[in-house]
Amino acid sequence: MSQDLLVKRSILIFLTCFAFLLSASSLLAGEYLDSAHGSSSIGVFRPIIGNSPPSGFNYSRGNCAHCHEQHASIEGSEPAPSTGGPSSYELFARNIDTAQKTGPFIEADNFCFYCHNSPTSAQAVLNNDYSQSFGCAPQGATTIMTTMNQRSYHNLYDIWLLAKDNFAWFTADSNPCDACHNPHLAKRNWANAKDPTFSVMSKPTDHFALWGTTETMDSSYNTKYEPPFCSSSLLTREPDASVDDAAGRASTPDYVAFCVTCHTTTDTIFSTSLNRNLSTIDWGNTGDKHGLRLMDGTVSTKEPYDPSSGGTDFVLSCLDCHEAHGSGSVMLMRRRANGSDLTGTIDTFETKDWGLICLKCHIDDDEAGIGNANYWEYVHHQVSDAPYYKDGPCTGCHTRGAGFPIDCQECHTHSGTPTKADTQGSGIGTYRIPF
Amino acid sequence: MADSGVPNPALLVANCIGCHTGQNTGINKVPYVFDTTSPQYKETGTEADSNTLAGGNFYWVSNIDDRRGHNIYGLVGPDQLLTVPPGGDGTFSGQLRCSGTMGCHGDRTVTEQISAVKGSHHYKDHTTWQLGATLATSYRMLNGIQGFGDRDYEYRPTDLQHNKYYGIDRTAESETSIGTISSLCSQCHKYFHNGAGSLTSSGTFGTGVWLRHPTDYDMSNAVSSDEYQLYNNSATYGNNIYSVISPLATADTSTTVNTKVFSQANDAVVMCLSCHRAHGSPYSGALRWNYKGWPADGYNGCAICHTAKN
Known part of the structure; x- marks a missing residue:
């Protein structure tokens, strides 16, 4: 083959490949069309916009007009729900009422609640909580607003305040839900719970991309992450009854990296709901034991975290214990963990009832055969x-009123400083890090 | 055209509608804006087998419903849905006409339609930028409006052959931007273009967020994401080729046709005509594409600018 012919052939191959790449990219489905809101089959649908005349304007499901009114009106007047004037981002209603600093919330407090609520004045969208969608729990709250109107919730005002001051794309008119979700990208994760490419999340530091599609607990932690059991038979794993641990960790987005975007090791986040600062979160190897810090003794864990799993020093996903939106327990604790439902709710912050979730993974006296659950x-x-010693001294910790058992949070909190004289170098017996 | 029995001014054999009714072929010198049979609009009115012009066509508002264009007296009855122009401040009421005090074209201080366009047909110089100083030097006889019209009135337009619309980059929602094509629309649809509390949450473009879709605003300012900088992105042709589907106005007043946006300052100005046809289209709101039908069907012309929303 002559040099000239070789060059020509190389050019031809290059151009063929280039043309293929171009045609392939032009065939890619759009990001919005792939989103839960933009789908023409399951997407947004405000009845007055989408219904056929005379009750509606006959816009296609998924059309922008279901949320945005480019002229703050359609055909000369403002469709229901009418708020009497234009709204930010050309939305059909106010995006966020920042005067509403705590729950309970009503529809008008947050634009998203016009749909993620039931009954509603727009489109009633049903969303189960994380415990159910990914953790095999029975039916719980069915909408985001209902979920957030429980005992604890991700405080929307606090999110708005934090995001406004920390993320350039987030404005004073932005919706706090957008801090975690990009409504033009978010997919229907709950309907495809085992497929992380159907992510619903966008990191606030990377709002214009989905998070977790490739950034999974598997890719970040591999076998250091052991997905919790899902079904009561303890034969399947989260999310959504994945067939085994490998499938579970590959299907679980890296929630840790997502959550610590805001819940950092150093930043102070004031909780309006709690009227105090939140604990900082350190999931690194000098932080929490539920993170990457190594064990410093026996932790008496149940399957799949016991030695039979073949591993030690596991790292947890934040959502193994917490809900994302709200919960009937304090601190957004899940109502089901590691394959079984909690037997009650955790109603107060200072309580031994924390143990109701701890015992899902740790061996309590009932499990050990020496006492009660x-x-x-x-x-x-x-x-x-x-x-601690078997035979005392007791009163170093079990002081009058502390009782048996002691409230868990006395010692075990995220990045907390125990208030009992019980840890490193205390003379009572333990040199353990308590959380 | 039926003889009304009433003589036309200036010894004309017909009124505006009479002369501007027909089917565009690319050869006709008189722009036809009303066709008695259904024009070929295709999806966007820009296809190589379409036969409508830049303003669209009054056929659909005349024959289908009031949503599809301006209800021009003589072509169609008064709007059954609207009694005043949407977004208007109440100063304009009554049925729209082609020209004059109740119209878009001509001298809007003159009541009678033909008298209102007096001197504009014969003194038109199509080779120069239309400065809007007189009616004859106004873009498309829209008094005071600047621009540079395509000689074919955008019959089967391309990025190389199209109208050059005038627009400016405003900084405040109170600016009326006299001379821009969007300012003409605002004479009836005021609050869609300007007015306190109409466009932004702050009153100032560049801070706050939009309350209504902006016009007379240059997209190069929109830097919250990169989607606008990818205007008309195409895997085949690259980004920023001027789109005749969703065109943009420019502040450039030369007679050089703008073929690529973001190539000079203020050449990516959003205007009313980025989305709408002035006369009418087959679609609701006289939109340039079937927005209402998308995404199940229709066409997503919005994505020409909102490139991430496809």
Whole structure:
């Protein structure tokens, strides 16, 4: 083959490949059309916009007009729900009422609630909580607004305040839901719970891309992440009864990296709901044991976190224990964890009821065969390398009123400083890091 | 055209409608804006087998419903849906005409339609930028409006052959931007273009967020995401080729046709005609494409600018 012919052939191959790439990219479906809102089959639908005349304007499902009124009116007047004037981002109603700093919320407090609510004046969208959609829990709250009107919720005002001051794209008129979700990209994750490419999240630091499509607990932590059990048979894993641990971790977005975008190791976040600053979160190897910090003794765990799993020092996903939007328990704790439902709600911050979720993964006295459920003498005093002596002295910790067992949060909190004299170098017996 | 029995001014054999009714072929020198049979609009009115012009056509408002164009007296009865122009401040009421005090073209201080366009047909110089100083030097006889018209009135337009619309980059919603094509629309649809509390949450373009879709605003200012900088992105042709489907206005007053946006300052100015046809279209709101039918069907012309919303 002559040099000239070789060059010509190389050019031809290059152009063929280039043309293929161009045609392939031009065939890519659009991001909005792929989103939950933009779908022509399941997307946004405000009845007065989408219904056939005379009750509506006959716009296609998924059309921009279901949320945006480019002229703050259609055919000369403002369709329902009418708010009497134009709204930010050309939305059909006010995006956020920042005067509403805590729940309970009503539809007019947040634009998203015009649909993520039921009954509603727009489109009633049903959304189950994380415990159900991904954790095999029975039916719970069915909408986002209902979920956020429970005992604890991701405070929308606080999110708005934080996002406004920290993310350039987020304005004073932005919706706090957008801090975690891009409504033009977010997909219907709950309907495809085992497929992380159907992500519903966008990091606030990368709002114009979906998070978790390739950034999974598997890609970030591999076998250090052990997906919790899902079904009560303990034969399947989260999310959504994945067939095994490998499938579960590959299907779980890296929620840790997502959450710590705001819940950093250093930033102070004031909670209007709690009227105090939130704990900082350190999931690194000098932070929480539920993160990457190594164990410093026996932790008496149940499957799949016990030694039979073949691993030690696991890292948890934030959503293994917490809901994203709201919960009937304090601190957005889930109502089901590691394959079984909590037997009650955690109603107050200072309580031994935290144990209701701890016992889903840790061995309580009932599991150890020495006592009752949600009692913790075994792990604190009986296990072979127990952190405290079996025979006292008791009153160093079990002071009058502290009782048996002691409220969990006395010692076990995110990045917390225990208030009991019980940890490193205390003379009572333990050199353990308590969380 | 039926003889009304009433003589036309200036010894004309017909009124505006009489002369501007017909089917465009690309050869006709008189622009036809009303066709008695259904024009070929195709999806966007820009296809190589379409036969409408830049303003669209009054056929659909005349034959289908009031939503599809301006209800011009003589072509169609008064609008059954609207009694005043949407967005108007109440100063304009009554049925729209082609020209004059109740019209878009001609001298809007003159009541009678033909008298209102007096001197504009014969003194038109199509080779120069229309400065709007007189009616004859106004773009498309829209008094005071600037621009540079395509000689074919955008019969089967391309990025190389199209109208050059005048627009400016405003900084405040109170600016009326006299001379721009959008300012003409605002004479009846005021609050869609200007007015306190009409466009932005702050009153100032560049801060706050939009309350209504902006016009007379240059997209190069929209930097919250890169989607506008990818205007008319095409895997085949690249970005920023001027789109005749969703065209933009420019502040450039030369007679050089703008073939690529973001090539000079203020050449990506959003205007009313980026989305609408002035006369009419087959679609609701006289839109340039079937927005209402999208995404199930229709056409997403919005994505020419909103490139991430496809």
